[in-house]
Amino acid sequence: xxxxxxxxxxxIGILGLGVVGxxxxxxxxxxxxxxxxxxxxxxxxxxxxxxxxxxQRSVQVNPALLTDNPYEVLDDPENDIICELIxxxxxxxxxxxxxLKQGKQVVTANKEMMAKSGHDLMHEAAHRKLDLLFEGSxxxxxxxxxxxxxxxxxxxxxxxxxxxxxxxxxxxTRMSKDMADLPDVxxxxxxxxxxxxxxxxxxxxxxxxxxxxILSSIAFTSRVNVNDVYVEGIRSLAQKDIAYARELGYxxxxxxxxxxxxxxxxxxxVHPALLPVSHPLAATSDVYNAVxxxxxxxxxxMFYGRGAGSxxxxxxxxxxxxxxxxxxxxGSTGRVVCTCFEKRDIQxxxxxxxxxxxxxxxxxxxxxxxxxxxxxxxxxxxIEAMIQKTIYGRQTDIVWLxxxxxxxxxxxxxxxxxxxxxxxxxxxxxRVEE
Amino acid sequence: xxxxxxxxxxxIGILGLGVVGxxxxxxxxxxxxxxxxxxxxxxxxxxxxxxxxxxQRSVQVNPALLTDNPYEVLDDPENDIICELIxxxxxxxxxxxxxLKQGKQVVTANKEMMAKSGHDLMHEAAHRKLDLLFEGSxxxxxxxxxxxxxxxxxxxxxxxxxxxxxxxxxxxTRMSKDMADLPDVxxxxxxxxxxxxxxxxxxxxxxxxxxxxILSSIAFTSRVNVNDVYVEGIRSLAQKDIAYARELGYxxxxxxxxxxxxxxxxxxxVHPALLPVSHPLAATSDVYNAVxxxxxxxxxxMFYGRGAGSxxxxxxxxxxxxxxxxxxxxGSTGRVVCTCFEKRDIQxxxxxxxxxxxxxxxxxxxxxxxxxxxxxxxxxxxIEAMIQKTIYGRQTDIVWLxxxxxxxxxxxxxxxxxxxxxxxxxxxxxRVEE
Numbered sequence: 001x002x003x004x005x006x007x008x009x010x011x012i013g014i015l016g017l018g019v020v021g022x023x024x025x026x027x028x029x030x031x032x033x034x035x036x037x038x039x040x041x042x043x044x045x046x047x048x049x050x051x052x053x054x055x056q057r058s059v060q061v062n063p064a065l066l067t068d069n070p071y072e073v074l075d076d077p078e079n080d081i082i083c084e085l086i087x088x089x090x091x092x093x094x095x096x097x098x099x100l101k102q103g104k105q106v107v108t109a110n111k112e113m114m115a116k117s118g119h120d121l122m123h124e125a126a127h128r129k130l131d132l133l134f135e136g137s138x139x140x141x142x143x144x145x146x147x148x149x150x151x152x153x154x155x156x157x158x159x160x161x162x163x164x165x166x167x168x169x170x171x172x173t174r175m176s177k178d179m180a181d182l183p184d185v186x187x188x189x190x191x192x193x194x195x196x197x198x199x200x201x202x203x204x205x206x207x208x209x210x211x212x213x214i215l216s217s218i219a220f221t222s223r224v225n226v227n228d229v230y231v232e233g234i235r236s237l238a239q240k241d242i243a244y245a246r247e248l249g250y251x252x253x254x255x256x257x258x259x260x261x262x263x264x265x266x267x268x269x270v271h272p273a274l275l276p277v278s279h280p281l282a283a284t285s286d287v288y289n290a291v292x293x294x295x296x297x298x299x300x301x302m303f304y305g306r307g308a309g310s311x312x313x314x315x316x317x318x319x320x321x322x323x324x325x326x327x328x329x330x331g332s333t334g335r336v337v338c339t340c341f342e343k344r345d346i347q348x349x350x351x352x353x354x355x356x357x358x359x360x361x362x363x364x365x366x367x368x369x370x371x372x373x374x375x376x377x378x379x380x381x382x383i384e385a386m387i388q389k390t391i392y393g394r395q396t397d398i399v400w401l402x403x404x405x406x407x408x409x410x411x412x413x414x415x416x417x418x419x420x421x422x423x424x425x426x427x428x429x430x431r432v433e434e
Numbered sequence: 435x436x437x438x439x440x441x442x443x444x445x446i447g448i449l450g451l452g453v454v455g456x457x458x459x460x461x462x463x464x465x466x467x468x469x470x471x472x473x474x475x476x477x478x479x480x481x482x483x484x485x486x487x488x489x490q491r492s493v494q495v496n497p498a499l500l501t502d503n504p505y506e507v508l509d510d511p512e513n514d515i516i517c518e519l520i521x522x523x524x525x526x527x528x529x530x531x532x533x534l535k536q537g538k539q540v541v542t543a544n545k546e547m548m549a550k551s552g553h554d555l556m557h558e559a560a561h562r563k564l565d566l567l568f569e570g571s572x573x574x575x576x577x578x579x580x581x582x583x584x585x586x587x588x589x590x591x592x593x594x595x596x597x598x599x600x601x602x603x604x605x606x607t608r609m610s611k612d613m614a615d616l617p618d619v620x621x622x623x624x625x626x627x628x629x630x631x632x633x634x635x636x637x638x639x640x641x642x643x644x645x646x647x648i649l650s651s652i653a654f655t656s657r658v659n660v661n662d663v664y665v666e667g668i669r670s671l672a673q674k675d676i677a678y679a680r681e682l683g684y685x686x687x688x689x690x691x692x693x694x695x696x697x698x699x700x701x702x703x704v705h706p707a708l709l710p711v712s713h714p715l716a717a718t719s720d721v722y723n724a725v726x727x728x729x730x731x732x733x734x735x736m737f738y739g740r741g742a743g744s745x746x747x748x749x750x751x752x753x754x755x756x757x758x759x760x761x762x763x764x765g766s767t768g769r770v771v772c773t774c775f776e777k778r779d780i781q782x783x784x785x786x787x788x789x790x791x792x793x794x795x796x797x798x799x800x801x802x803x804x805x806x807x808x809x810x811x812x813x814x815x816x817i818e819a820m821i822q823k824t825i826y827g828r829q830t831d832i833v834w835l836x837x838x839x840x841x842x843x844x845x846x847x848x849x850x851x852x853x854x855x856x857x858x859x860x861x862x863x864x865r866v867e868e
Contacts, residue, residue, distance in 0.1 A: 023731065026731075027588050027589075027731045028588075030730075031588060031589070031590055031730075034590060034655070035587075035588065037655070037773070037775045038587055038655070038773050040771065135585055141729075141731070141732035141733065141735060142735055143577070143581040143584075143585030143586060143735070146580070146581065146584055146585045147577040147580065147581055147585070150577075150580055150584075150753055150756070150757055151569055151577030151580045151581070151750065151753040151754075151757075152577060152749065152753060153469075153472055153752075153753055153756045154461050154462075154465060154469065154748075154749050154752030154753050154755070154756060155461075155465070155749055156465055156468060221468070221471070221472070280738070283717055295575075295749060296464075296465075297457065297460075297461045297575070297745040297746070297748055297749040297752070298575035298739060298740065298745060298746050298749035298750075299575065299739065299740050299745060299746060300739060300740070301575060301576055301577070301737070301738065301739035301740075302736075302737075302738040302739065303735070303736075303737060303738075304714070304735065304736040304737075304738065305732065305733065305734060305735035305736065306732065306733050306734070306735075311730075311731040311732060311733060312731070312732050312733060314588075314731055315586065315588050315589055315729060315731040315732035316585065316732075318587075318588030318731070319584060319585040319586060319587055319588050320585075321588070322584070322587045322588060323584055323585075326769050326770060327766070327769070329769070330764070330765075330766035330768075330769040331764075331765065331766065332761070332764035332765065332766030332769060334764075335760050335761070335763070335764040335766060336760060337474065339471070339472050341471045341472075
């Protein structure tokens with residue numbers, strides 16, 4: 001056990017003063033007196049490493065705290081907790097490892113680092129009985145990692161499903177409300193600062209991929225290799241899909257999904273999905289995030305709030321700092337250990353059975369429906385609902401809603417269907433979640 | 435600091451094997467192997483005190499564990515954690531105090547005990563550096579106390595607003611969906627087991643009163659005296675109110691409300707309220723609970739799930755047991771101390787400013803509106819919307835939606851209005867929350 005904490009304060013060293021760093025510093029400064037009362041010891045920001053010492057900041061900081069040398073933060077013996085808020089893998093991973101090897105507690109909001117190379121960091125922290133907390137890495141200010149590790153830990157989690165990327169949720173909300181197409185909405189989101197100049201990490205689903213990998217690792221007590229997580233972004237979504245989905249009683253959201261399977265494997269995937277409008281996640285609009293956890297005892301629990309931004313993510317980082325402070329005071333750092341004690345495989349997407357929405361464009365001729373539905377029949381795919389709309393006179397949209405079928409059957413059936421000479425194109429196919 | 439934990443297992447003693455006790459025992463037994471892996475030490479149920487040894491139970495329990503003498507649970511040195519799941523003040527409070535005085539950790543789901551006499555128990559636990567955890571006392575399986583004490587602890591909480599009584603929410607949902615009146619729905623709820631034979635604790639708001647007292651104490655770091663919490667139940671709600679509210683774009687929910695005021699005081703109150711249908715809590719139907727927390731950094735965060743029942747509340751109790759087990763292992767019990775370090779007064783209801791919905795029955799005569807709105811004018815109460823519907827020929831319903839006004843102004847204006855000879859009765863007045 002660690003010796004009792006003897007210092008008159010807990011020193012915080014911060015790497016990075018961007019969006020999350022500013023929110024963290026602002027909150028620590030603003031509520032300083034209150035936080036000291038909650039923890040019973042003063043919390044002092046000792047040093048902040050930034051890339052550019054002279055940049056204008058949105059938060060008031062004593063310039064003497066700033067340095068452009070991260071090792072002045074990492075190596076300062078007065079810093080008990082290092083907050084890594086620079087993001088990305090390099091050099092963040094190197095800095096965090098350096099901090100741990102010197103016996104420092106670490107708080108991070110770095111989803112990419114935790115998802116891709118969290119394993120050796122968690123191992124190092126456990127080995128040294130240090131805290132390595134990362135609440136801010138998923139869903140911004142929404143408490144989700146702490147509740148899953150603590151309050152819900154009695155449950156075998158059956159599912160964790162979330163809207164965990166605010167940018168795409170904003171885009172899909174606007175596409176739905178304004179009947180707008182993706183390129184226009186993306187431009188608007190970029191102007192508003194909700195989307196990056198290079199929007200790929202959000203639009204193509206990688207940001208959500210990191211987050212669902214982290215949540216599933218905790219939910220199913222098995223480390224998820226992020227490269228094994230199927231990911232499909234929202235680029236192929238058309239305004240039409242949203243309109244047809246609405247006609248069928250659904251909305252379209254980019255969701256991260258983790259499921260425990262009876263055979264011991266798990267599903268972990270990110271893709272657009274049709275959700276019934278009555279689904280608990282369906283009302284999550286704009287930049288809001290929500291995560292639904294289904295436990296074997298608690299049933300459905302949902303967590304909702306702002307999934308990004310300075311204040312919300314700063315709130316999560318400070319929550320982790322306070323947790324670590326309490327552990328430092330009690331000599332109990334490292335008390336919540338990594339719980340990835342299983343080794344589960346991820347079910348391949350070909351085997352994943354869901355309902356499907358399929359939109360295709362066909363020629364307006366006799367026997368078209370018979371030809372297409374015959375192929376579906378060959379693959380044992382049952383039709384639940386269908387919408388046919390003629391446009392341009394000789395060309396017709398057909399939208400199908402299919403009963404549960406494995407991804408492979410749908411994929412192979414559509415390969416055959418798209419080669420039928422009456423079929424102009426398979427425009428889109430999207431999974432349906434209940 | 436406590437010495438390292440030396441025993442080969444952590445012993446659990448349980449008081450009460452009713453709804454919550456059964457859920458707790460079931461979960462501890464069912465997920466035993468998984469929980470041991472998470473905590474790193476076996477968790478053993480050693481003894482369970484029940485009132486009737488021979489009663490049929492919904493959970494399979496080794497009969498040798500049962501005793502009808504609670505002191506066989508409390509005094510057994512093998513029991514490290516005592517779970518008090520009998521409810522009520524007496525003898526629960528006596529047992530918990532007895533357990534603490536013997537140095538045992540305590541987990542409870544007892545809202546009434548924690549709200550009414552939690553103070554001396556928290557004091558005793560803090561003095562002895564023991565855990566006294568009570569996640570299950572509010573909102574069943576929804577993690578709300580742990581997140582407020584930990585992940586959200588960096589925030590100054592501005593508001594905590596919740597639908598925290600499942601029985602009344604079920605009744606209001608049915609009244610709204612089936613256009614039914616309260617007595618009929620209550621009978622149905624009693625048949626389904628959602629309401630007690632004596633429904634007063636739910637219907638009259640006392641259950642919600644305990645819970646909002648607990649949540650507000652944590653949110654505003656000031657112990658709330660439960661007797662100071664204004665409480666008004668749903669008995670006076672008529673089907674008509676729900677219908678008129680809907681016409682105005684609102685639903686009616688029984689809400690617990692805590693607010694931090696700029697002058698250092700707080701509002702803590704329980705009453706039916708009109709919520710805009712777009713309010714995040716408005717979609718919370720049937721027996722579900724939801725709690726919305728507004729923090730100065732995180733913004734709005736909402737927690738949603740099942741607010742009662744064996745599985746959900748058992749999940750919360752086991753979550754607390756696991757937290758305590760981790761503290762026992764790390765020698766850090768009592769690491770999260772009571773944070774009621776302020777002394778705030780509660781604002782009297784007369785001063786509380788909200789918008790109001792008022793329904794009255796008046797005679798269908800000239801100058802009625804002028805007379806009534808004149809009185810409102812005298813009290814500086816501005817009218818936002820009005821509905822007038824004639825029924826029975828000579829009698830008319832008038833429904834008013836008023837702009838923000840202090841409770842006192844509304845109360846006094848209505849006293850005068852009800853004595854106007856054109857006014858048959860003031861049928862109801864209900865606060866509006868944004």
